[in-house]
Amino acid sequence: MSEFGERFSEALARLPDYLGQHVIVSVTALALGLAISLPLAVVATRHARLRWPLLAFASIIQTIPGLALLALFYPLLLGISALTEAAFGTGFSALGFLPSVLALTLYSMLPVLRNTITGIEGIDPAVKAASLGVGMTPRQSLFIVELPLALPVIMAGIRTAAVWVIGTATLSTPVGQTSLGNYIFAGLQTQNWVSVLFGCVAAALLAIVVDQLLALMESGIALRRRVRTAVGALGILLVLAAALVPGWSRPTAAYVVGAKTFTEQYILASLMQQRLQANGLSAARRDGLGSTVIFNALASGDIDVYVDYSGTIWANHMRRTDAQPREVVLEEMGAWLKKERGIALLGPLGFENAYALAMRRDRAEQLGIRTIADLVRHAPQLAIGGDYEFFDRPEWAALRDAYGLNFRRQRQMDSTFMYSAVANGEVDVISAFSSDGRIARFDLVTLTDPKQALPPYDAVLLLAPRRADDKALRDALMPLVGKIDVELMRETNLRADRDEDKETPAQAARWLWKQIGAQ
Amino acid sequence: MSAAPPVIEFNNIIKRFGAGRPGESGVLALDRISLSVPVGEFLVVVGPSGSGKTTLLRLINRLSEPSEGHVLFEGEDVRALDPILLRRRIGYVFQGVGLFPHMTVAENVAITPRLLGWPKDKRETRVDTLLELVRLSPADYRNRLPRELSGGERQRVGVARAIAAEPHVVLMDEPFGALDPLTRDAVGQDYRRLHDKLGLTTVMITHDMLEAVLLADRIAVMHQGLIIEEGTPHELMSAARTDYVRDLMQMPRTQAARLKGLMEGGAP
Numbered sequence: 001m002s003e004f005g006e007r008f009s010e011a012l013a014r015l016p017d018y019l020g021q022h023v024i025v026s027v028t029a030l031a032l033g034l035a036i037s038l039p040l041a042v043v044a045t046r047h048a049r050l051r052w053p054l055l056a057f058a059s060i061i062q063t064i065p066g067l068a069l070l071a072l073f074y075p076l077l078l079g080i081s082a083l084t085e086a087a088f089g090t091g092f093s094a095l096g097f098l099p100s101v102l103a104l105t106l107y108s109m110l111p112v113l114r115n116t117i118t119g120i121e122g123i124d125p126a127v128k129a130a131s132l133g134v135g136m137t138p139r140q141s142l143f144i145v146e147l148p149l150a151l152p153v154i155m156a157g158i159r160t161a162a163v164w165v166i167g168t169a170t171l172s173t174p175v176g177q178t179s180l181g182n183y184i185f186a187g188l189q190t191q192n193w194v195s196v197l198f199g200c201v202a203a204a205l206l207a208i209v210v211d212q213l214l215a216l217m218e219s220g221i222a223l224r225r226r227v228r229t230a231v232g233a234l235g236i237l238l239v240l241a242a243a244l245v246p247g248w249s250r251p252t253a254a255y256v257v258g259a260k261t262f263t264e265q266y267i268l269a270s271l272m273q274q275r276l277q278a279n280g281l282s283a284a285r286r287d288g289l290g291s292t293v294i295f296n297a298l299a300s301g302d303i304d305v306y307v308d309y310s311g312t313i314w315a316n317h318m319r320r321t322d323a324q325p326r327e328v329v330l331e332e333m334g335a336w337l338k339k340e341r342g343i344a345l346l347g348p349l350g351f352e353n354a355y356a357l358a359m360r361r362d363r364a365e366q367l368g369i370r371t372i373a374d375l376v377r378h379a380p381q382l383a384i385g386g387d388y389e390f391f392d393r394p395e396w397a398a399l400r401d402a403y404g405l406n407f408r409r410q411r412q413m414d415s416t417f418m419y420s421a422v423a424n425g426e427v428d429v430i431s432a433f434s435s436d437g438r439i440a441r442f443d444l445v446t447l448t449d450p451k452q453a454l455p456p457y458d459a460v461l462l463l464a465p466r467r468a469d470d471k472a473l474r475d476a477l478m479p480l481v482g483k484i485d486v487e488l489m490r491e492t493n494l495r496a497d498r499d500e501d502k503e504t505p506a507q508a509a510r511w512l513w514k515q516i517g518a519q
Numbered sequence: 520m521s522a523a524p525p526v527i528e529f530n531n532i533i534k535r536f537g538a539g540r541p542g543e544s545g546v547l548a549l550d551r552i553s554l555s556v557p558v559g560e561f562l563v564v565v566g567p568s569g570s571g572k573t574t575l576l577r578l579i580n581r582l583s584e585p586s587e588g589h590v591l592f593e594g595e596d597v598r599a600l601d602p603i604l605l606r607r608r609i610g611y612v613f614q615g616v617g618l619f620p621h622m623t624v625a626e627n628v629a630i631t632p633r634l635l636g637w638p639k640d641k642r643e644t645r646v647d648t649l650l651e652l653v654r655l656s657p658a659d660y661r662n663r664l665p666r667e668l669s670g671g672e673r674q675r676v677g678v679a680r681a682i683a684a685e686p687h688v689v690l691m692d693e694p695f696g697a698l699d700p701l702t703r704d705a706v707g708q709d710y711r712r713l714h715d716k717l718g719l720t721t722v723m724i725t726h727d728m729l730e731a732v733l734l735a736d737r738i739a740v741m742h743q744g745l746i747i748e749e750g751t752p753h754e755l756m757s758a759a760r761t762d763y764v765r766d767l768m769q770m771p772r773t774q775a776a777r778l779k780g781l782m783e784g785g786a787p
């Protein structure tokens with residue numbers, strides 16, 4: 001099979017799951033949105049004073065980028081869950097479904113509110129007066145006259161909301177909700193453009209189909225053609241049914257493996273999943289989770305295992321800013337995780353994925369730079385590129401302060417494009433990751449850190465509190481501990497990142513396992 | 520005079536619009552109106568545009584409330600009555616017709632009976648009777664939507680809707696304005712016969728003086744929120760006290776005279 005064909009059939013195999021979840025989230029959000037917006041809009045037509053604040057609120061929500069809105073709901077729900085846990089002894093999962101549905105619900109509100117209000121207010125005053133004149137109660141006037149007359153306009157609002165929600169639902173992947181966005185996020189990270197395109201097209205097709213079915217209902221209602229309305233409604237039900245059926249038959253896995261949003265994480269998650277399955281344990285995946293989201297998800301038991309990096313926990317969660325040797329960090333981190341969050345440290349994998357400043361080899365040699373200390377003198381003439389997080393991270397502050405670094409320019413970019421940006425000279429230095437395969441491919445050098453300003457970033461296997469003493473899980477994953485050195489990880493990453501003969505994360509993971517077994 | 524109280528009674532009614540807004544005295548639409556309509560009367564209200572006719576009519580079934588004064592319906596202050604039930608007992612033909620555009624002719628006509636919970640078969644026979652009364656063939660018109668009707672046909676459906684629930688009191692705001700003269704005359708006569716047969720009490724607003732004179736038991740002339748004169752058509756035509764009413768009541772005759780002159784080939 002061609003590479004394209006392989007990628008395509010791989011994507012197709014995931015469609016029932018991704019599409020099903022996508023439809024469930026979208027439909028739930030839309031239904032909830034309608035249930036809230038329609039009555040609110042009706043109340044607003046009765047009390048003119050409410051209209052402005054209501055529409056202003058919905059408009060402001062609309063201006064918040066979808067990703068940010070979704071991300072905001074996660075910590076909010078986490079807090080609420082902690083409160084209910086404390087009050088009633090039962091919390092709920094703040095990951096995935098709930099934040100996605102709530103954010104999308106808010107997103108769906110504006111078009112429905114606006115169109116319902118416009119639709120009802122646009123009714124000929126003579127007709128409204130007549131509805132009172134013939135003896136209708138306000139409620140009868142609403143249901144017999146105003147809503148039916150406004151229905152075409154309301155339906156148009158519902159269509160807009162449906163298209164928005166289906167589109168924005170692709171962004172629910174980073175908060176842990178499986179959706180068609182999984183194709184896009186994973187594809188972007190592993191540069192699998194077939195996957196990205198597949199996700200975009202699937203989401204667009206879903207939106208178009210739903211929009212057209214709603215349009216059919218709308219025209220059926222407007223023209224009083226019952227058959228047309230019924231066909232539209234039936235179509236919507238069919239889409240729902242088709243999406244839901246695979247969901248019902250999907251067995252629930254015993255273990256959930258989490259992954260952040262980059263290639264190495266996909267490979268390691270695949271590897272863990274393969275190990276669990278090889279040991280007869282069923283394992284599902286939660287891919288593309290944000291860095292804070294994934295940690296909290298582990299702590300609350302939404303996922304059972306994932307790989308994090310000691311420096312991330314040290315700085316982000318332990319709020320430590322002091323530099324300590326690798327072993328000390330591991331030891332203190334393990335104790336802290338156990339004590340503060342109940343999380344078990346199964347062990348380090350053996351390699352570090354640390355922040356490292358990297359340059360093109362020829363450029364570094366030409367300027368005579370081998371260490372970060374050498375860089376200080378040249379920095380005012382150089383541009384540095386970093387991923388979206390880097391310049392906000394304490395590591396950057398520590399590095400800058402320790403050496404007195406001061407660059408001509410700082411550029412934020414997607415980590416996918418960072419390496420080629422330094423390779424073709426768009427920037428001179430990047431905040432690379434030490435295990436990235438592209439360091440070797442683009443012939444970059446990493447600068448040594450004589451002042452040890454950058455904390456160590458050992459890849460570590462973390463287990464959820466309730467899995468801390470799970471022997472089956474420990475036995476399945478223990479063979480990975482201490483077995484992956486940085487060269488091996490770089491090479492594995494390169495297999496999934498390179499342009500030619502690119503492997504899927506699962507293939508790369510199988511290759512990696514073979515190398516571990518050969519040791 | 521019968522012992523029964525008047526069906527409708529206005530007591531010193533004042534109606535202001537837009538007052539209360541700072542710096543505005545508002546429009547004085549009705550300026551101390553007192554008027555009563557006895558059982559069975561056909562009262563026609565005439566007067567120039569903006570004189571307060573519609574405003575007066577809307578007070579009866581509480582589509583609006585007076586600023587001062589009382590409206591009595593069958594001897595009771597309307598403020599003590601449930602507006603919804605009151606409206607279902609009073610037929611109302613709107614100036615702008617106000618048919619429900621998403622309902623068929625039959626559904627429009629049957630709306631008040633439906634609200635009153637009449638059974639379906641009774642509603643349907645009622646619709647047919649009424650459509651025939653306003654000279655629309657039920658078979659042709661039952662299932663049409665208002666947008667598929669001419670302006671005059673719509674007005675007739677509006678009249679049918681107003682009397683569908685067999686009200687004893689019917690209020691009509693320029694009900695026949697858009698009809699051609701022949702249909703207008705016929706529907707007007709038909710309605711007047713119905714009024715007599717069922718013993719209805721009718722208040723009708725019109726701008727057509729000939730129609731007023733031919734249909735009314737009594738005519739009330741409004742001008743700038745006042746009822747400047749009232750009386751039988753005969754009284755007003757023979758003994759109007761004001762120039763305006765005299766000119767108004769002379770209209771049918773002057774027109775007839777002009778017409779006669781025209782037919783005889785003389786100058787109008």
Ligand SMILES: Nc1ncnc2c1ncn2[C@@H]1O[C@H](COP(=O)(O)OP(=O)(O)OP(=O)(O)O)[C@@H](O)[C@H]1O
Nearest residue numbers: 536537546548567568569570571572573574575614
């Ligand atoms: N809702 C309202 N708000 C403010 N002013 C009003 C309102 N309704 C009526 N008016 C004013 O009250 C006065 C009487 O209006 P009304 O509708 O009773 O006149 P009318 O005699 O029915 O006229 P027409 O023959 O043109 O229908 C007019 O000056 C009108 O502008």
Ligand SMILES: [Mg+2]
Nearest residue numbers: 572573614692
């Ligand atoms: Mg009027």
